[in-house]
Amino acid sequence: MAIIKDPETGIRNMSIHRQQIQGPDQTGFLICPRHALRIYQKYQQRNEPMPVAMVIGAHPAIYYASGFTSSYGLDELEIAGSLLDDPVRLVKCETIDIEVPAEAEMVIEGEVLPEGMVEEGPFGEATGTYAMEGSTEIFKVKAITHRKNPMFYAMQCGAPMTDTQSITGTCIETVVTDHLKNVEGGLDLLDVRCLGISGLMAIVLKLRPRVEGQAKTALMAALSSPYLHPKIAIAVDDDIDASDLRQIFWSMTTRVHGSRDIVKVPNTRIWSLDNVSDIVPGMSAMYRIGTKVIIDATKPAVTQETERERFTPAMPFGYDHVDLEAFLP
Amino acid sequence: MAIIKDPETGIRNMSIHRQQIQGPDQTGFLICPRHALRIYQKYQQRNEPMPVAMVIGAHPAIYYASGFTSSYGLDELEIAGSLLDDPVRLVKCETIDIEVPAEAEMVIEGEVLPEGMVEEGPFGEATGTYAMEGSTEIFKVKAITHRKNPMFYAMQCGAPMTDTQSITGTCIETVVTDHLKNVEGGLDLLDVRCLGISGLMAIVLKLRPRVEGQAKTALMAALSSPYLHPKIAIAVDDDIDASDLRQIFWSMTTRVHGSRDIVKVPNTRIWSLDNVSDIVPGMSAMYRIGTKVIIDATKPAVTQETERERFTPAMPFGYDHVDLEAFLP
Amino acid sequence: MAIIKDPETGIRNMSIHRQQIQGPDQTGFLICPRHALRIYQKYQQRNEPMPVAMVIGAHPAIYYASGFTSSYGLDELEIAGSLLDDPVRLVKCETIDIEVPAEAEMVIEGEVLPEGMVEEGPFGEATGTYAMEGSTEIFKVKAITHRKNPMFYAMQCGAPMTDTQSITGTCIETVVTDHLKNVEGGLDLLDVRCLGISGLMAIVLKLRPRVEGQAKTALMAALSSPYLHPKIAIAVDDDIDASDLRQIFWSMTTRVHGSRDIVKVPNTRIWSLDNVSDIVPGMSAMYRIGTKVIIDATKPAVTQETERERFTPAMPFGYDHVDLEAFLP
Amino acid sequence: MAIIKDPETGIRNMSIHRQQIQGPDQTGFLICPRHALRIYQKYQQRNEPMPVAMVIGAHPAIYYASGFTSSYGLDELEIAGSLLDDPVRLVKCETIDIEVPAEAEMVIEGEVLPEGMVEEGPFGEATGTYAMEGSTEIFKVKAITHRKNPMFYAMQCGAPMTDTQSITGTCIETVVTDHLKNVEGGLDLLDVRCLGISGLMAIVLKLRPRVEGQAKTALMAALSSPYLHPKIAIAVDDDIDASDLRQIFWSMTTRVHGSRDIVKVPNTRIWSLDNVSDIVPGMSAMYRIGTKVIIDATKPAVTQETERERFTPAMPFGYDHVDLEAFLP
Amino acid sequence: MAIIKDPETGIRNMSIHRQQIQGPDQTGFLICPRHALRIYQKYQQRNEPMPVAMVIGAHPAIYYASGFTSSYGLDELEIAGSLLDDPVRLVKCETIDIEVPAEAEMVIEGEVLPEGMVEEGPFGEATGTYAMEGSTEIFKVKAITHRKNPMFYAMQCGAPMTDTQSITGTCIETVVTDHLKNVEGGLDLLDVRCLGISGLMAIVLKLRPRVEGQAKTALMAALSSPYLHPKIAIAVDDDIDASDLRQIFWSMTTRVHGSRDIVKVPNTRIWSLDNVSDIVPGMSAMYRIGTKVIIDATKPAVTQETERERFTPAMPFGYDHVDLEAFLP
Amino acid sequence: MAIIKDPETGIRNMSIHRQQIQGPDQTGFLICPRHALRIYQKYQQRNEPMPVAMVIGAHPAIYYASGFTSSYGLDELEIAGSLLDDPVRLVKCETIDIEVPAEAEMVIEGEVLPEGMVEEGPFGEATGTYAMEGSTEIFKVKAITHRKNPMFYAMQCGAPMTDTQSITGTCIETVVTDHLKNVEGGLDLLDVRCLGISGLMAIVLKLRPRVEGQAKTALMAALSSPYLHPKIAIAVDDDIDASDLRQIFWSMTTRVHGSRDIVKVPNTRIWSLDNVSDIVPGMSAMYRIGTKVIIDATKPAVTQETERERFTPAMPFGYDHVDLEAFLP
Structure with missing residues (x-):
């Protein structure tokens, strides 16, 4: 987890970045086109290095907070504080003007240079595949501080499920639930699941239309x-467990009419790490464009009662209360 | 504007409904499938009439507030209060347990019966066309109160632009702007316009991709x-005035590739009053399904500088500072 | 399982039919538009009842054989024999000229009338939903024979997984594998799975393109x-377990480009029991037309080595040989 | 306006070309792939320069005539004559064998070389954007003649509306009206508008289906x-003013069903100056291929009376005859 | 062939209509929605019968002329005259005010009633299939005149090729050629064929792009x-005989890329007799809507020389000048 | 015809290959990606030349057998034997360990080198166009043997119809008929035609749905x-001659609804020689990807009797038994 500060407002940003060791005091530092990149570009315009505190090992709430994408300018450490119901205790770094969680196992203090790139990769990523190798910014280490007998927390990242899918997936579920709150004046939304097994690229909505x-x-x-x-994005109905792939799959075959219920939205922006989507011509692999897919596996709406009943699971008679053991010798 | 109360929570809801006079003490009362319908269905389950106060003539802020679609359970009069920076002064009705704005010109107190429908229509609507005639709930008048020498405010509704487009359009612009705030972690969103002239069915986003x-x-x-x-929904770029149809149209011809930039999303829910969309089989004309259309008339993204320049308007030399009068005799 | 005979050739046909009890000596007898229907129509043309022996409880190989769809005129009891490596021992029925497995637990002898229909249903079906109620042919019971102390084998049929999915699914896998054998002169086909959980409507091919x-x-x-x-139909590549929904799903998100890899083939014939597909106008619910969907979730072909590598799962270092217990206290 | 002659038939062609000054006696001379190019290619085959008279400042009828695309071999000066109801008075050039309007303000006589290209551009164009820079043929000036105290008429060309949109737009309207005359044996065609504001790329048909x-x-x-x-191309119905963008836009939202009324015809030839369409591989930017779009915003046909009425504008009561001033103090 | 007159202008219209005998002095008289229907509707508005002269047996030029669809108000007998290079000699009918060709074999004089319909059909039609039976207007015979020993010319109409395909097909080829004359400022159009064998529903353009x-x-x-x-509509290139189905078919397989060269334009008006297209809801079978299909089987354009050559037919060496007989004994 | 042997199993493979003479003892030897390529790759892995016997002039049954694509590992000479009802008599080659038909007119013995490529082409091909020039493997001649006074059989290959279309077309028809045998449990399949005139790329199924x-x-x-x-692939119904282009074409116009009956399946593998399909990026022209097209020109199914009748050809009355000569003088 990297903590940086907007050089204009001084507001903190916390996000997860990968670092490949490239020498005694140097690593790479990949910046996807999101909030951290905006801040880095401000340092570049001033031709100054960007101070960065890399935090290794902290309270899980802090890890979850770092996975949030909220409005630009919202301090993720405040989010962690509200998850903890208590502000995160912070201490100043020794060589840079950044605060870090006081209980962190280890902190690497350093700065990202305003110029220069190094080749790096490939890396296993949250998709479960490898990100393409490419060039990345340069991180120079200034100091490493740690607790006594620190525990090195190696965040697993690769073929699902690893830490990155579960942390980010939970954040996505929370934010998307909030984003959907008032759609069409309010939905009967029952669950939202960002499936880690999909490399974070599929989201399941459970709702009653x-x-x-x-x-x-x-x-x-x-x-x-x-x-x-x-x-x-896949919608399932109120009788389906949105975290159970078997039930999702059954919905996708018995409740989806291929022509009416699968819709493609081509030429939209796609997450940088989805290797199957096209790279924007002339850009790095961080910039991709592709097709989003909607799959409506809900039943007919509640206004269409008769039609809706056709799609009820045909469960065995007595399924709910029969005690199988009573039939065994 | 009708003010009603959730019979369970007592929370008020305020929305605009049309009423056709059907007798000395009776009108129709059309309820589209939104918040008011949820409340009415609760009264129906109790087999009780729903008390309604129809407010005619009030501060414009109250009209704007009535056009908002927010979370179910949010009192639109509170929204009006926050627009006015002062709570709306309220008085009790005389025959029903509903509060109304104290300065209202006129209030029709009554109730919507839990059963029975009457034929009604056609009505001019915010689309600019006529809503289909159909059956509607029955409103029974219990009392009419008014100021001295009240001014009857006849809300115009029909071919744009009339009052309904401007009130609701402004609400849509506000809510959509908020809904878009954090999309993809924050957009360079510069303006949002719900064109009244489109019968509220087209929305224009001005943004810099x-x-x-x-x-x-x-x-x-x-x-x-x-x-x-x-x-x-149409997206235009940062050099376009999103409220100027001429510039929107120019963008749609010079910056849109038909195959890549027009996307159709079929079989989605559509607003009840869009006569060109299909009525859900077996349902009233209030329930429609149709196709939403996305038109991306922005220029190439700011990352593609050379490509982006190709789409700059070729304005006459000196357009900004030449004084035409200097050339006239 | 019903055993019938072609009245012209005398060749047997064996298939599974549902029967709802409608009186002491009468049940319904639903005939989907497949081989059994062709035979029944021949009896209808002669205006004769069709003799039927319903076999309840038999060797599993016989059940599997009854699920096969092969060339018209192939005796499914011969298929059972070849599965058993020994001809099925048969005995004559007592009231009709049909042979049945000698070890069957119970046999209902009877005939389907050439005319007349009864209302029946709904029934749980192999899709996991209910088949629509409808009219069905009439079966008249002539005799019931059984072993001493017969065991009534109630074939479960309904929300997956039940007996019908596993029996038919296995048959489908066998036949489709054979059907694919020489496609394009021979594929590197590694596995074929007809997922029972999909109600038999999804099939997964594992192949190396x-x-x-x-x-x-x-x-x-x-x-x-x-x-x-x-x-x-979904194709997965050589590193995926075609019976593991998690891996299938991961392939569908990381290896599928929505525009290029999902193809719809509309207006094809669809299985009678797929309630989401349209009924042919003027026909019973047995006749449906709908859209088939192809999802190619394989990696780039082996000829495109570099591209293919991009889609390798990023497994944790040492995943194959690390002993987790060595790390636990 | 350039006047040239077919070297085989001697028939004149008149069209508008842009010229960028490149030296005391040289300009560029861009030739799009239309009639003028055919003539120039004939000179190229003879390896001869093509004599050209550039006319600056003439009767508007002559400008309009130069914008016409008619059959190859029709003299646009004859069209101008018929617009004027009098043949255009012509005089010979002094250094080349070409006739020019006698009242022209200024004439640049010269020739386009059969070989050689120069780099040039970018230019503002009738689309309202810039044409891509590129190579163009070479025009050598031989003489400049003019009236006494000539008025230099600088044809404006760029972001609409300028002279080029209005001249060409009018020609397009005339020719398309004629082209549509007998379609389906004759339409109820009421107006044709080539919107200048669309950079000449959108055409609106007003017709009663x-x-x-x-x-x-x-x-x-x-x-x-x-x-x-x-x-x-957009079709509007008989109650819409085809030159009023507000009414066109209202039709496009209230009378268009996205799935049925918007049709794309991809891979057709597109006008050279439409920067958003793809350049044909291996060719200059003069050769483009893209997608044409049809938008049918008419009402249901006159044969469907009831359906057609649903789309009538809901104008306020008394809109036509109420005198607003009577209501003002 | 029916000759009628516009009751307002007196201008003649000549077109081919089918008549089924329904009694000694009555036949049906089907009027498709084209010019003749417009004229009939004018009589209906006056509540007058429409006088009609049915001409049986005349100079082929007159038959061809009757097949033309030109501007409303153009007398087809004038077209016949210009085909014959001599005006058609006319004589007055005896009971109605209509002129008919003097050399006609037989003329049935009568009138179509302004009201009343009779059931009729089915008829074989120019498509090669049967037109649906339906109701048709009523024709009352007033007189039959004929030459001495007249020859009854029975126009064949049905599965292609019959008289109707060849007459109308030729007219279509002529008119479409004219309609295409100036498209894109003039095409290299080499042939136009309306294939009779297609029931007049396919047209082949031979052109060099x-x-x-x-x-x-x-x-x-x-x-x-x-x-x-x-x-x-199918386009073939300059090396293909547009009347040779074998060459057309070869072009359609070797020169067509399914995704790029086949374009569908749905929801357009379709000829009344195309039974596979949908009848407009609520209308008779005369009103149909369907999908038009474009198939571009040309080679790459002449500007793409190398690509174009790839599609040259690989004719046997010496194909043009070898004399096969020289090789035979 | 080249006869080779799998170096592991010794099983023969026979297929047709083109050879361009490149020197006294060298030709090219093009290997498309099918069975022969698999065998050649085995030799390459051993770094050994592949012995090849080129047979020129043999019994037609042997030519037909060589055109079959069956399971890998099936000896095409056995197929020839079963066509002849007698094993093909074989003799050993003189310089390589391959057997060839004893009655062959001529045999070129040689081997394909495991390395090295030569430029070659273009060649006329079974499509009727030219295959792209490209690099091909090298064949070294070791010996040529022949009958006394051998007849050189020059297999024609090029614009249809030549030998290659008729041989391969017949094989395709046989194999596809077999492949379709049990589709949907058995079709009413009446004929299968692979049209040579289509360059083998179109196949026509005659079936009664x-x-x-x-x-x-x-x-x-x-x-x-x-x-x-x-x-x-085109389906025609039971009243159509599947080998008659006129009837196929008539079906395609009168029985095809463009939107419902033409289906495109994009991004599938396409035959190497289809020049209009795209070459896989980075590969030779042997590897192509394109769009397959389905055209359903059958009538409505036999279950829809009334609808089906609408599409009956309207043949002239008495067409079957009228003797035209009886009407001639």
């Missing part, structure tokens, strides 16, 4: 939220 | 907001 | 085999 | 006329 | 001409 | 068979 076509509006919203990651 | 494909994500969000009305 | 576009040809073949059931 | 689907046929014809410019 | 995408523009024009009949 | 949508399933199967060649 109040009128025909409503699920599709909700799916459009789920693919246009603060998060870039989801490119496939 | 930071990366390729970003405008399409924003357009998806604009068509999946709290408001049902927009079915066409 | 030798050249670009080959997986799509294979998927077309998988949706045009002797079996009607699959309407969705 | 006699039968369903007729407007789409008319729109196909409007995009396959003698003129290349229009790539978007 | 001067620039990429030009054939598609031409095909759009061919499907939006004065004639309704063609719904499929 | 038992239920709606069945023809489309059959067409999918026809485009996913052991043969790569067909990319267009």
